[in-house]
Amino acid sequence: MSSNIGQNYPYSSETEAERSAAVDAILAAHDGLADTIAAETTPLGDEARWWTWRCRKRGCGGVVHAAGYARENRAVFVVCDVCGSTSLR
Numbered sequence: 001m002s003s004n005i006g007q008n009y010p011y012s013s014e015t016e017a018e019r020s021a022a023v024d025a026i027l028a029a030h031d032g033l034a035d036t037i038a039a040e041t042t043p044l045g046d047e048a049r050w051w052t053w054r055c056r057k058r059g060c061g062g063v064v065h066a067a068g069y070a071r072e073n074r075a076v077f078v079v080c081d082v083c084g085s086t087s088l089r
């Protein structure tokens with residue numbers, strides 16, 4: 001078993017309203033991130049709830065939120081609410 005597999009488990013979940021408010025705040029705080037997400041994702045569907053995960057960046061401690069579906073992978077494109085880093089889940 002991979003040593004980092006635990007990091008793939010969701011941290012919690014949130015409602016669509018919570019998710020969109022969190023992502024709006026992240027985009028407002030990080031210049032250029034909205035452009036990155038527009039370029040790399042397609043819009044999320046209308047799920048009622050979304051998973052959240054712990055940020056993988058060492059020492060960050062943030063929570064990552066779904067921002068869209070990755071265009072080139074069957075994955076969710078996520079952004080961290082502390083450091084603004086992006087990754088796929």
Ligand SMILES: [Zn+2]
Pocket residue numbers: 055056057060061062063080081082083084085
């Ligand atoms: Zn982070």
